[in-house]
Amino acid sequence: MAPGLLVDEPQAPRPFVPKTSNNEAPRSIFPDGIRTSGQHPPLYDVLKPYSAFPKEITGKTVWKREDFSNRPEAWQHAFTDEEIAELGATADAFIASGTPLTGISKDNFPLPKLSKVLGALREDLINGKGFILFKKFPAQEWGPHKTAVGYMGLGTYLGYFVSQNGRGHVLGHVKDVGDDPTQIHTVRIYRTTARQFFHADDGDIVGLLCVHRAAEGGESDIVSVHNVWNHLQKNHPDVAELLTKPVWYFDRKGEVSEGQDPYLRQPVVYLENGGQGRLYCKWDPYYVRSLTRFSDQGIIPPLSEEQKHAMQVLENTCNELALHMVLEVGDIQFVSNAHLLHARTEYKDFPPPAPRRHLLRLWLATPEPEGGWALPMPDSHEKKRGGIQVNNTAPRAPLDAE
Numbered sequence: 001m002a003p004g005l006l007v008d009e010p011q012a013p014r015p016f017v018p019k020t021s022n023n024e025a026p027r028s029i030f031p032d033g034i035r036t037s038g039q040h041p042p043l044y045d046v047l048k049p050y051s052a053f054p055k056e057i058t059g060k061t062v063w064k065r066e067d068f069s070n071r072p073e074a075w076q077h078a079f080t081d082e083e084i085a086e087l088g089a090t091a092d093a094f095i096a097s098g099t100p101l102t103g104i105s106k107d108n109f110p111l112p113k114l115s116k117v118l119g120a121l122r123e124d125l126i127n128g129k130g131f132i133l134f135k136k137f138p139a140q141e142w143g144p145h146k147t148a149v150g151y152m153g154l155g156t157y158l159g160y161f162v163s164q165n166g167r168g169h170v171l172g173h174v175k176d177v178g179d180d181p182t183q184i185h186t187v188r189i190y191r192t193t194a195r196q197f198f199h200a201d202d203g204d205i206v207g208l209l210c211v212h213r214a215a216e217g218g219e220s221d222i223v224s225v226h227n228v229w230n231h232l233q234k235n236h237p238d239v240a241e242l243l244t245k246p247v248w249y250f251d252r253k254g255e256v257s258e259g260q261d262p263y264l265r266q267p268v269v270y271l272e273n274g275g276q277g278r279l280y281c282k283w284d285p286y287y288v289r290s291l292t293r294f295s296d297q298g299i300i301p302p303l304s305e306e307q308k309h310a311m312q313v314l315e316n317t318c319n320e321l322a323l324h325m326v327l328e329v330g331d332i333q334f335v336s337n338a339h340l341l342h343a344r345t346e347y348k349d350f351p352p353p354a355p356r357r358h359l360l361r362l363w364l365a366t367p368e369p370e371g372g373w374a375l376p377m378p379d380s381h382e383k384k385r386g387g388i389q390v391n392n393t394a395p396r397a398p399l400d401a402e
Contacts, residue, residue, distance in 0.1 A: 022382050031395070043376045053279065057279060061339045069324075077133070090150075091153060160367070162203050175358045198223065202388060204385075204386065218347030219324065221318075246267045249301075250265075252264065262294070
């Protein structure tokens with residue numbers, strides 16, 4: 001295996017589950033009966049031209065840093081003792097049932113009271129400001145297994161967990177494992193201490209639970225894509241237009257199923273395919289920069305000077321408008337990947353034997369029939385749309401980084 005490559009060594013091949021059967025996958029492989037759909041190119045025939053995009057966006061999804069920087073009560077929720085008691089009792093019961101963590105769902109993880117809080121939060125994540133910071137999750141008191149169960153149980157009320165890499169990890173671990181961040185064609189940056197530039201993940205919602213903090217850095221920034229778009233339209237309309245064109249190639253870093261291309265061609269910003277016609281963003285500069293092994297051979301075009309300029313303008317605009325926050329141990333950040341971008345500063349860990357910075361990550365899907373955005377993607381209606389699925393790799397929920 002190439003260093004950092006998140007695809008397991010070849011095993012005895014499993015037959016493909018037909019794409020139409022993702023919501024009825026064999027439980028012998030997928031314990032909840034649902035297979036992650038994976039990455040797909042967009043439906044090119046429904047992509048809209050720049051002229052169809054709004055000059056200015058208004059509404060709850062357009063927010064500014066100053067709206068929240070001095071109002072933590074507007075975006076933070078400290079778990080109450082009663083909520084933790086309910087969550088802990090349900091986690092204990094789930095563990096006692098012997099059900100694998102990859103089989104967790106709302107049906108086998110009842111939260112009669114906390115579910116009301118989570119239902120309102122889900123609506124705000126999808127259609128409102130798009131982020132929340134929970135505080136006082138008892139990660140240190142509960143230990144790794146119960147923490148994972150409680151965290152994933154919470155997540156089932158927001159969306160369907162999807163695979164985050166070629167190994168089928170549905171519980172991810174943002175932690176330095178010694179991978180070389182300069183090898184961006186194989187290495188996923190969340191497994192290093194390097195800065196993560198503003199990006200969106202391949203799931204509708206991303207969750208991050210802080211288990212251990214860094215000695216320095218590792219702090220979080222989030223920004224409203226719709227506020228960024230308004231600034232681009234006003235100050236850099238040429239950049240805004242370029243972002244709407246399907247001329248951007250995104251690396252898949254080897255995490256592909258048989259017969260699939262090793263990259264995707266798509267725009268950076270889209271309009272919904274129906275729905276409310278909203279603008280959403282799909283972006284990660286690392287995945288755009290790492291394709292020289294293909295462009296050097298003439299397989300795909302290299303980044304143009306205009307694209308390089310657009311990338312820098314986009315990053316600068318995000319930095320200018322972002323809301324900064326620090327995740328403490330026991331904090332859980334949930335962020336929309338449809339209308340927010342998020343970033344992380346470079347960090348330095350405490351020296352051993354102190355634990356390394358460690359965040360548990362969830363990617364959650366909110367399918368179109370259940371209130372999610374109408375994406376111009378072939379899997380918009382599937383329960384576990386998006387994510388990363390390699391062949392029939394079974395889902396896994398390791399309790400630490402692998």
